[in-house]
Amino acid sequence: xxxxxxxxxxxxxxxxxxxxxxxxxxxxxxxxxxxxxxxxxxxxxxxxxxxxxxxxxxxxxxxxxxxxxxxxxxxxxxxxxxxxxxxxxxxxxxxxxxxxxxxxxxxxxxxxxxxxxxxxxxxxxxxxxxxxxxxxxxxxxxxxxxxxxxxxxxxxxxxxxxxxxxxxxxxxxxxxxxxxxxxxxxxxxxxxxxxxxxxxxxxxxxxxxxxx
Amino acid sequence: xxxxxxxxxxxxxxxxxxxxxxxxxxxxxxxxxxxxxxxxxxxxxxxxxxxxxxxxxxxxxxxxxxxxxxxxxxxxxxxxxxxxxxxxxxxxxxxxxxxxxxxxxxxxxxxxxxxxxxxxxxxxxxxxxxxxxxxxxxxxxxxxxxxxxxxxxxxxxxxxxxxxxxxxxxxxxxxxxxxxxxxxxxxxxxxxxxxxxxxxxxxxxxxxxxxx
Amino acid sequence: xxxxxxxxxxxxxxxxxxxxxxxxxxxxxxxxxxxxxxxxxxxxxxxxxxxxxxxxxxxxxxxxxxxxxxxxxxxxxxxxxxxxxxxxxxxxxxxxxxxxxxxxxxxxxxxxxxxxxxxxxxxxxxxxxxxxxxxxxxxxxxxxxxxxxxxxxxxxxxxxxxxxxxxxxxxxxxxxxxxxxxxxxxxxxxxxxxxxxxxxxxxxxxxxxxxx
Amino acid sequence: xxxxxxxxxxxxxxxxxxxxxxxxxxxxxxxxxxxxxxxxxxxxxxxxxxxxxxxxxxxxxxxxxxxxxxxxxxxxxxxxxxxxxxxxxxxxxxxxxxxxxxxxxxxxxxxxxxxxxxxxxxxxxxxxxxxxxxxxxxxxxxxxxxxxxxxxxxxxxxxxxxxxxxxxxxxxxxxxxxxxxxxxxxxxxxxxxxxxxxxxxxxxxxxxxxxx
DNA sequence: AATGAATGAGGATTCATTCAT
DNA sequence: AATGAATGAATCCTCATTCAT
Numbered sequence: 001x002x003x004x005x006x007x008x009x010x011x012x013x014x015x016x017x018x019x020x021x022x023x024x025x026x027x028x029x030x031x032x033x034x035x036x037x038x039x040x041x042x043x044x045x046x047x048x049x050x051x052x053x054x055x056x057x058x059x060x061x062x063x064x065x066x067x068x069x070x071x072x073x074x075x076x077x078x079x080x081x082x083x084x085x086x087x088x089x090x091x092x093x094x095x096x097x098x099x100x101x102x103x104x105x106x107x108x109x110x111x112x113x114x115x116x117x118x119x120x121x122x123x124x125x126x127x128x129x130x131x132x133x134x135x136x137x138x139x140x141x142x143x144x145x146x147x148x149x150x151x152x153x154x155x156x157x158x159x160x161x162x163x164x165x166x167x168x169x170x171x172x173x174x175x176x177x178x179x180x181x182x183x184x185x186x187x188x189x190x191x192x193x194x195x196x197x198x199x200x201x202x203x204x205x206x207x208x209x210x211x212x
Numbered sequence: 213x214x215x216x217x218x219x220x221x222x223x224x225x226x227x228x229x230x231x232x233x234x235x236x237x238x239x240x241x242x243x244x245x246x247x248x249x250x251x252x253x254x255x256x257x258x259x260x261x262x263x264x265x266x267x268x269x270x271x272x273x274x275x276x277x278x279x280x281x282x283x284x285x286x287x288x289x290x291x292x293x294x295x296x297x298x299x300x301x302x303x304x305x306x307x308x309x310x311x312x313x314x315x316x317x318x319x320x321x322x323x324x325x326x327x328x329x330x331x332x333x334x335x336x337x338x339x340x341x342x343x344x345x346x347x348x349x350x351x352x353x354x355x356x357x358x359x360x361x362x363x364x365x366x367x368x369x370x371x372x373x374x375x376x377x378x379x380x381x382x383x384x385x386x387x388x389x390x391x392x393x394x395x396x397x398x399x400x401x402x403x404x405x406x407x408x409x410x411x412x413x414x415x416x417x418x419x420x421x422x423x424x
Numbered sequence: 425x426x427x428x429x430x431x432x433x434x435x436x437x438x439x440x441x442x443x444x445x446x447x448x449x450x451x452x453x454x455x456x457x458x459x460x461x462x463x464x465x466x467x468x469x470x471x472x473x474x475x476x477x478x479x480x481x482x483x484x485x486x487x488x489x490x491x492x493x494x495x496x497x498x499x500x501x502x503x504x505x506x507x508x509x510x511x512x513x514x515x516x517x518x519x520x521x522x523x524x525x526x527x528x529x530x531x532x533x534x535x536x537x538x539x540x541x542x543x544x545x546x547x548x549x550x551x552x553x554x555x556x557x558x559x560x561x562x563x564x565x566x567x568x569x570x571x572x573x574x575x576x577x578x579x580x581x582x583x584x585x586x587x588x589x590x591x592x593x594x595x596x597x598x599x600x601x602x603x604x605x606x607x608x609x610x611x612x613x614x615x616x617x618x619x620x621x622x623x624x625x626x627x628x629x630x631x632x633x634x635x636x
Numbered sequence: 637x638x639x640x641x642x643x644x645x646x647x648x649x650x651x652x653x654x655x656x657x658x659x660x661x662x663x664x665x666x667x668x669x670x671x672x673x674x675x676x677x678x679x680x681x682x683x684x685x686x687x688x689x690x691x692x693x694x695x696x697x698x699x700x701x702x703x704x705x706x707x708x709x710x711x712x713x714x715x716x717x718x719x720x721x722x723x724x725x726x727x728x729x730x731x732x733x734x735x736x737x738x739x740x741x742x743x744x745x746x747x748x749x750x751x752x753x754x755x756x757x758x759x760x761x762x763x764x765x766x767x768x769x770x771x772x773x774x775x776x777x778x779x780x781x782x783x784x785x786x787x788x789x790x791x792x793x794x795x796x797x798x799x800x801x802x803x804x805x806x807x808x809x810x811x812x813x814x815x816x817x818x819x820x821x822x823x824x825x826x827x828x829x830x831x832x833x834x835x836x837x838x839x840x841x842x843x844x845x846x847x848x
Numbered sequence: 849a850a851t852g853a854a855t856g857a858g859g860a861t862t863c864a865t866t867c868a869t
Numbered sequence: 870a871a872t873g874a875a876t877g878a879a880t881c882c883t884c885a886t887t888c889a890t
Contacts, residue, residue, distance in 0.1 A: 012849055029333040033245035037885060049851050049887085058885065112331045118391050119324045121241040133391055164396070165404065168384025175383050176376060179330050179345055184376075192377065192412075199411050200404075224874060249860060259876055261862080266874090270860065436870055453757040457669035461864060473866085473872050482864065536755045542815050543748045545665040557815055588812060588820070589828065595811050596804025603754050603769055608800070616801065616836075623835045624828075648853060673881060683855055688882065690853090 016054045018044040024065045028109025031116040032062060032126060062113075062128040069110035070135040076103040077142075089150045094194045096146070101190035104174055111174055140167060151201045158204040165200060169193050228266045230256040236277045240321025243328040244274055244338060274325075275339040281322035282347040288315040289354075301362050306406045308358070313402035316386055323386055352379060363413045370416045377412060381405050440478045442468040448489045452533025455540040456486060456550060486537075486552040493534035494559040500527040501566075513574050518618045520570070525614035528598055535598055564591060575625045582628040589624060593617050652690045654680040660701045664745025667752040668698055668762060698749075699763040705746035706771040712739040713778075725786050730830045732782070737826035740810055747810055776803060787837045794840040801836060805829050 022043035027035040037058060041048040055061040077100070104111060114132040143163040147154065154162070173193065177186045234255035239247040249270060253260040267273040289312070316323060326344040355375040359366065366374070385405065389398045446467035451459040461482060465472040479485040501524070528535060538556040567587040571578065578586065597617065601610045658679035663671040673694060677684040691697040713736070740747060750768035779799040783790065790798070809829065813822045 015849085031243055031245065031328065031332060033243065034332070034334070036883075038883075047851050048885085049853090050849085052886070053850060112333070115387060116243065116328050116331050118387055119328050120243060120246070121324070121390075122246065136391060161404070164388060164401070165381075165408070168388050168401075169377075169381055170384070171387050172380025172382070172384030175327060175330055176380050178333075179348060189376070189380075192373070195415065196377070196408060196412055199415060200408055203407065203411060227874085248858080250858075260860085261876055261878090262874080264861065265876090439870085455667055455669065455752065455756060457667065458756070458758070460862075462862075471872050472864085473874090474870085476865070477871060536757070539811060540667065540752050540755050542811060543752050544667060544670070545748070545814075546670065560815060585828070588825070589805075589832070592808025592812050592825075593801075593805055594808065596806070596808030599751060599754055599807050600800060600804050602757075603772060613800070613804075616797070619839065620801070620832060620836055623839060624832055627831065627835060651853085672879080674879080684881085685855055685857090685883080686853080689855090694881065 015044075015046055015050065019046060019051055019054055019061070020065060020068055023061055024069060024109050024113070027062060027065055027113045029112075031113065032120070032128065035062065059127050062126070063131055066110070066114065066128045066131040066135065069107060069113075070131070070138075073103060073107045073110060073135075073139075076106055077139075090194075090198055093150060093197060094191065097190045097194040097197075098187065100170065101187050104170065105186065108174075112178065115171065115175070136167075140164070143167065147201075151205070153205045154201060158201075162197060162201055162204065166193070166197055169196065224266075227256075227258055227262065231258060231263055231266055231273070232277060232280055235273055236281060236321050236325070239274060239277055239325045241324075243325065244332075244340065247274065271339050275343055278322070278326065278329075278340045278343040278347065281319060281325075282343070282350075285315060285319045285322060285347075285351075288318055302406075302410055305362060305409060306403065309402045309406040309409075310399065312382065313399050316382065317398065320386075324390065327383065327387070348379075352376070355379065359413075363417070365417050366413060370413075374409060374413055374416065378405070378409055381408065439468075439470055439474065443470060443475055443478055443485070444489060444492055447485055448493060448533050448537070451486060451489055451537045453536075455537065456544070456552065459486065483551050486550065487555055490534070490538065490552045490555040490559065493531060493537075494555070494562075497527060497531045497534060497559075497563075500530055501563075514618075514622055517574060517621060518615065521614045521618040521621075522611065524594065525611050528594065529610065532598075536602065539595065539599070560591075564588070567591065571625075575629070577629050578625060582625075586621060586625055586628065590617070590621055593620070648690075651680075651682055651686065655682060655687055655690055655697070656701060656704055659697055660705060660745050660749070663698055663701055663749045665748075667749065668756070668764065671698065695763050699767055702746070702750065702753075702764045702767040702771065705743060705749075706767070706774075709739060709743045709746060709771075709775075712742055726830075726834055729786060729833060730827065733826045733830040733833075734823065736806065737823050740806065741822065744810075748814065751807065751811070772803075776800070779803065783837075787841070789841050790837060794837075798833060798837055798840065802829070802833055805832065 019040060022040045023035060026039050026043060035058075037048050037051055040051060040061070044051075051061065055064060113128075114135070117126060117129040117132050118136075120126070120129060140163055143166060144156075144159045147159040147162050148156070151159065151162070170190075170193070173184075173186065173189050176189075177184050231252060234252045235247060238251050238255060247270070249260050249263055252263060252273070256263070263273065267276060325340070326347070329338060329341040329344050330348075332338070332341060352375055355378060356368075356371045359371040359374050360368070363371065363374070382402075382405065385396075385398065385401050388401075389396050443464060446464045447459060450463050450467060459482075461472050461475055464475060464485070468475075475485065479488060537552075538559070541550060541553040541556050542560075544550070544553060564587055567590060568580075568583045571583040571586050572580070575583065575586070594614075594617070597608075597610065597613050600613075601608050655676060658676045659671060662675050662679060671694070673684050673687055676687060676697070680687070687697065691700060749764070750771070753762060753765040753768050754772075756762070756765060776799055779802060780792075780795045783795040783798050784792070787795065787798070806826075806829070809820075809822065809825050812825075813820050
């Protein structure tokens with residue numbers, strides 16, 4: 001491959017990156033409809049027609065944003081479990097929550113866009129929304145697994161329940177954080193969240209115990 | 213005076229209503245940007261130019277939607293306290309949560325729009341967003357008051373904390389509900405929320421106790 | 425006539441005045457097209473529909489503005505001749521020019537609108553334009569008369585010529601004044617104009633003399 | 637490569653031209669506000685959205701019209717001085733005036749638009765107006781230079797004065813011409829203008845002489 | 849691998865005007 | 870003598886997308 005060839009090739013990937021980055025930022029600020037191709041073009045420094053060379057259409061661009069952001073999210077979360085090995089369940093959970101909070105702040109654009117999409121209810125569903133909900137499901141599933149190993153006394157239904165509550169709480173705290181822009185102690189609230197999860201887990205154990 | 217004649221003139225308020233209703237529905241489905249005046253015109257049965265007789269511009273229209281929806285929300289919530297008199301704190305809370313859950317489902321359009329707006333981060337903030345955040349604050353304040361009378365042992369800070377967590381949980385569960393469209397037992401989860409709040413309150417009391 | 429009746433009647437005329445004043449100002453600032461009924465409504469403090477009670481349509485409103493403004497202009501000019509009696513021709517002319525300059529500044533809105541209309545070339549001529557051109561013609565005719573009595577040696581053609589040049593110069597100086605907003609000594613230039621007219625008159629006399 | 641194919645792509649500049657030409661004509665007939673994008677689109681044969689590819693907005697379009705027209709005007713005027721070499725001052729001036737008159741008639745659209753803009757007084761000044769006034773200033777400056785070499789006895793102030801009067805007269809005669817559409821001998825009046833300038837110059841010399 | 853130019857559809861908003869009261 | 874409400878047509882401009890190069 002010639003020097004020029006490699007260059008050109010590299011540019012291809014790099015330009016794709018620039019477009020994705022711009023699109024993620026903008027979509028995280030203004031939602032799907034608010035993300036105009038013209039704005040992405042401006043922010044990425046590439047002409048609008050170049051965006052269409054890399055992505056079929058706006059729908060595909062934003063789907064790619066979700067996919068790519070979710071991959072990053074997973075990377076950010078994967079390290080957690082390894083990092084958290086060899087401690088008491090409660091300690092592990094606390095560490096997990098702390099790192100989750102950080103991952104959320106790192107992926108704030110992604111989450112904002114995803115939640116905006118989640119809240120939409122249009123007849124013609126967007127690919128990006130579908131993908132975000134799948135990503136959400138995947139996260140939910142993983143969280144259930146984690147809880148299963150963390151709270152061996154809990155049954156599958158209990159763990160699912162706990163995971164749902166955890167995600168709800170995380171989403172809700174994120175929204176509170178966005179509502180009061182820096183007026184809230186996001187990380188602190190996540191510590192409380194960890195405590196609440198442990199309490200809820202015990203509650204579930206206790207209530208489930210007799211039935212088992 | 214002909215029937216049609218009387219219509220023509222007196223309908224100022226009624227047409228305003230129609231426009232607001234259409235706008236609320238649409239905005240609750242598609243967000244601020246997705247709410248085109250043409251769509252509102254179509255759904256309300258009035259020409260676009262008539263919308264501009266009643267509202268200065270799109271911003272004012274959606275601000276009015278938020279204001280009006282919040283007034284309805286408050287109406288729906290006001291009955292609660294009266295209804296809940298003369299029971300144990302836990303019972304009162306459970307009743308409150310159940311009715312809150314119902315109020316949320318009744319105001320789903322409002323909440324969806326409001327949360328979408330909350331998640332936006334555009335330089336030129338929308339009036340509707342500002343109003344929703346104010347409404348949110350007002351609700352938060354009222355919730356703190358309720359908690360103060362419900363958990364007399366808790367201090368102001370604790371109540372504020374509890375209120376924040378409650379709102380976060382409610383928002384989070386609403387999102388989970390929207391994500392899994394009917395795949396979730398929304399009301400059931402709110403029962404769990406009541407229990408969690410009581411548990412958290414006890415936890416706060418316990419941890420705060422020694423300091424007092 | 426009842427008190428209320430008189431009041432109402434007076435209001436009628438007064439409101440008409442307000443509308444005309446607002447329209448004259450706005451049209452003098454923004455031209456015919458730039459004068460929207462909504463703006464006139466706002467500036468006059470009366471609803472748009474009231475404007476249509478007093479004037480058939482926009483065309484009639486602006487025609488009325490021209491008519492009314494020209495009447496004022498004539499009033500402002502009429503005094504001049506009287507005032508200027510019993511002096512040498514040159515002195516009379518100088519006085520005339522000075523007062524004309526003042527009249528122009530007093531009717532600046534009128535002149536600006538009129539000249540903008542004069543410069544338009546649209547297929548569907550505006551009534552206001554026609555009226556302004558008539559007013560212009562009338563002024564031209566009067567100026568010729570004045571010159572006939574001021575320069576008895578000049579023939580009709582010469583006076584017409586002189587009047588045309590005078591008007592051109594006045595218009596041109598007005599434009600120069602508008603172009604350099606207060607950066608020009610409008611009144612001073614009119615003194616020069618008077619001198620130029622006298623010079624031109626002598627020139628015409630001299631060149632016409634032999635032929636007569 | 638098909639004929640149509642080549643057209644499609646290479647026509648950037650040509651289409652820009654068509655748009656500018658259409659805009660100049662229309663704006664010269666109806667002024668800034670009267671120049672609707674739809675009209676320009678129709679007259680240029682290009683869709684409205686294409687106009688926005690070539691020009692940021694209406695303001696930029698009309699600014700470009702002024703810029704471009706002024707460039708043409710300068711071209712038309714540049715030849716004059718060369719052409720007029722080697723004659724008496726009076727002859728040079730007469731030739732200059734005659735050619736100026738022709739240039740004015742050639743740039744009538746430009747002048748009409750420019751003068752209409754000059755007469756406007758809106759809070760949000762149009763770019764086109766600013767540019768026209770700059771062009772006017774530039775012309776004024778050049779005229780002063782010409783007069784300095786033509787009337788060496790006159791001082792700077794006198795030349796400036798003379799240039800101001802000349803421009804005023806030219807503008808005024810143009811307006812008279814527009815007012816009486818072909819009812820006036822425009823070129824003939826410019827001969828008179830030349831004579832008047834010479835007379836005024838002599839007058840200035842004479843009055844300035846004693847002071848020197 | 850990219851892009852300048854173009855374009856139809858639709859965006860929000862303002863327009864002059866009407867009409868029932 | 871006036872006006873609140875309404876409205877169809879037009880306003881400027883942005884949209885996502887295409888296509889020839």
